Amino acid sequence: MSASENTTVPNAQRLLWAGFMAILAAGVGFSVRGGILGQWAEQYGFTMTELGLITGGGLVGFGVIILISSFIADAVGYGRLMWIAFLTHLVSAILTLAAGWAFEAGGKPAAFQCLYWGMFLFAVGNGVCEAVVNPLVASLFPRNKAHYLNILHAGWPGGLIVGGLLSYFMAGGDGVKAVAWQIQMSFFLVPVVLYGLMILGQRFPASEATSAGVSSGKMFSYLFHPLMIAMLLIHALVGYVELGTDSWISKITGAIMASPQYGLLLFVYTSGLMFALRFFAGPIVEKISPLGLLAVSALLGFVGLQLLGSATSILMCVVAATVYAFGKTFLWPTMLAVVSERFPQGGAITIGAMGGIGMLSAGLLGGPGIGFKQDYNASKQLADTEPAIYERYKAGNENSFLWFKTVGLDGSKVACLDDNGKELARAGEILVKEGKTDENHKKLAAWWETANATAATDKKPVDEAGLYGGRMALKITSYIPATMLVFYLLLLGYFAVSGGYKQIHIENEPKH
DSSP: OOGGGTOOOTTHHHHHHHHHHHHHHHHHHHHHHHHTHHHHHHHHOOOHHHHHHHHHHHHHHHHHHHHHHHHHHHHHOHHHHHHHHHHHHHHHHHHHHTHHHHHHHHHHHHHHHHHHHHHHHHHHHHHHHHHHHHHHHHHHOTTOHHHHHHHHTTHHHHHHHHHHHHHHHHSOBTTBOOOOHHHHHHTTHHHHHHHHHHHTTOOOOOOHHHHTTOOHHHHHHGGGSHHHHHHHHHHHHHHHHHHHHHTTHHHHHHHHTTOHHHHHHHHHHHHHHHHHHGGGHHHHHHHHHHHHHHHHHHHHHHHHHHHHHHOOSHHHHHHHHHHHHHHHTTHHHHHHHHHHHHOGGGHHHHHHHHHHHHHHHIIIIIHHHHHHHHHHHHHHHHHHHOHHHHHHHBOSSOEEETTEEEOOBOHHHHHHHHHTTHHHHHHHHHHHHHTOOOHHHHHHHHHHHHHGGGHHHHHHHHHHHHHHHHHHHHHHHTHHHHHHHHHHHHHHHHHHTTTOOOOOOGGGSOOO
């Protein structure tokens, strides 16, 4: 079905692709950030849990702003919100890129705050965009929402591809020094500028609900419908498993395949599958319904993560990642489509609540939770098998997630072990040349002077512990899509006994 058969808005295609580019910008930033986590751990001494909190902070901001922006979108106007997003993206870049100076001035805590709030503000821009483009596209193409929302969200894996390739060619390895993470992180500004140009001078339509005269109070009331509550709970699981796992997947698979570069390439490959498949959601939905597609996706997500957690070779990683990619591809946009099709009267509020709850779950639970699972299992395995080595490499502080606690492995110490102290020595030479002192570097150097004597025998157990932690994190996470599958089957049963799943058209509802 062509665009012209689905919309009467003359600039619908331009607005669709502006939204696509805005989501692509979020994907680029997200992907590049995943590729530079190792540099942050090495330079600033973060544990896996602390890195998870930084990545989670971005997703928390994303979720909060989607919710807030969705509630005011119709009153403020989609165009104004998109310009607010554009400016916020620019400010976030300044704060994030200042982390190096913050570390020099205030050490690890200052760098952590800089990166956390920089990611938070970057997520604010992403969240405002998300709050606009989802109801916008649903309004532009009211007769084919699942298809066009999937096309819109193809921008996400498109951004992951761009960011992943940038990381692959700039991450270094095999004697080649990595390009500074600040340079890599700056590339997300390219699609930001492009979507700014695309919305310049454009007129944005109102949501379906606003055009039909539905009041804000009536829109808000649909959040308390039993089906809507169920969809919000399920989408919290979607956010946890999709975005939470994406925060870590290239690092974990890189460890399994003994090559960070292979991990990045695998991430690019699965993102490529997602990008291509999302353009074909429409025909699939016509055959098996949106809920049928979601059920199949959840099943494949469970199987894929179980296979990834058990993979022991490059081939098995590729096979497992392919299954997982097919599983996660349609989850997010199709969930949005179901809510928009069943609750068009909710306007930007209901579809925005979905995006908000998904991002909040990913930020508060997914990123930190999967990071914690790695820390917990890696440190436990090392403490059980090699307690003396664990004592040498454990972090100086305890990490917690919900009611669980553990002391993970220190990222800077593990980095020294991985490269035999080369980066530590290089940094020391620069400090001497510039006549500077650094207390963090001094402490790490003093530790390495002692630990270096046992590095040859420490490396294998530490590597094995990290790999075990990553695998266990994936296996445990696989039970999230398994739970989603149960919910989708229950919904399919509900609609089967109540006349079948049907899209509700707002013109068939009374105006308020």
